[in-house]
Amino acid sequence: MSRTEPIGGMRPTDDARPPLRVALIASSFLPHIGGVETHVAQVARRLHERGHAVEVWTVDRGMRSSRTFPVPVHYLPAALPARSLDGLFHTVWSMPRAWREWRRLHETFAPDVLAVQCFGPNGVYASALHRTFGTPLAVTSHGETLGDDNNAYRSALLRRSLRVALEQAAVVTAPSEYVLDDLRRRFELAAERGEIIANGVDLASGAHSPDAAREPLVLAVGRLGRMKGFDLLIDAFARADLGSARLEIIGGGPERDALQQQVDDHGLGSRVALVGEKDAAAVARRIGQAAAVVVPSRSEAFGIVALEAWRGGAALVMTSRGGGGEIVHDRADAVLVDPEDVDALATAIRSVMTDEDRRLALARRGAERVTEFDWERVVDAYERVLQQVRAGEHAGQQRLRRASTVRGRAE
Secondary structure: OOOOOOOOOOOOOOOOOOOOEEEEEEOOOOOOOOHHHHHHHHHHHHHHHOOOEEEEEEEOOOOOOOOOOOOOEEEEOOOOOOOOHHHHHHHHHHHHHHHHHHHHHHHHHOOOEEEEEOOOHHHHHHHHHHHHHOOOEEEEOOOOOOOOOOOHHHOHHHHHHHHHHHHHOOEEEEOOHHHHHHHHHHHOOOOOOOEEOOOOEOOOOOOOOOOOOOEEEEEEEOOOOHHHOHHHHHHHHHHHOOOOOEEEEEEOOOOHHHHHHHHHHHOOOOOEEEEEOOOHHHHHHHHOOEEEEEEOOOOEOOOHHHHHHHHOOOEEEEEOOEOHHHHOOEOOOEEEEOOOOHHHHHHHHHHHHHOHHHHHHHHHHHHHHHHHHEHHHHHHHHHHHHHHHHHOOOHHHHHHHHHHHHHHHHO
């Protein structure tokens, strides 16, 4: 597996190109908090600052953000067939109205590119808009096919729709080869297709010196779902036997009660805390106080928390299950470990919590590495790719045109 290039391109220098009109079509957006939501918000804001016309079109999940945002945000219905009879009736009744809203929005904004971010019901409607209007389609996968705690990809319609969209798309991007390999293996993405655009982190806020005083604190951040592996982390923390050191897990989700029971069963109630969801600023502050951050995921497409740990000056213990091995340099800027080997995870945590020289060396190198993942460089790559898509210059479009020509001649 090849190592992920930090970003995938330098800032475009052709100022003669007209501004883009981009619809960022997200599976979820603010006020929900997560990697996809943060990613879309950063890309939208920074493309807007560069003079491009940008709108965020996202699935209506029943919550709207009260905060102002620099670009228009539209919360759209995205009904799909359901398994239950009541669900099927509701879907049949609501799909025509949903489609009218999506179609009307396209006609009003007239985007140059439909840029899907995390393929779910949003991607199904974006693909339909592409077929209806001929607007070029770009698909970015964030590992949703791999970290699928909600079993969304049990839906045959969603699986088939993703396969169709990957074939239709002028370009397919992902934050790691790990994600692209899954698209190739299970969703028929052609072997020669796929481009890596890494995730980013805001370097203008949340930075802390690795040399600052640290609490004897192990920190983990993420949704409390099985794929994030916090049950493995609790077991490993218990085995690490770190005296008075504490573990905090920031986040909410369906596994909270089971994790709390696990903490109680270990007798760790005074040393392990499930502290609930926090905003980005609060997470950054806590990382800046922690000695180590652990990412124990059973599957991790990229790991934005890893970048936040580097920015915050904490030592990083990173899962080897997923894209982590493409990003970190084991024993240089992080400790890479298989979290399902709980003894190995315990040893890794103990090594950074009991050896201050090692902890500092990892944290200092991580603080150097994080500058490779500045959001401006991420948006450079998106800007370049989307301009190529609009102009019909992207390799994927050329490949599809050649295939169409060959079929036409054969007929």
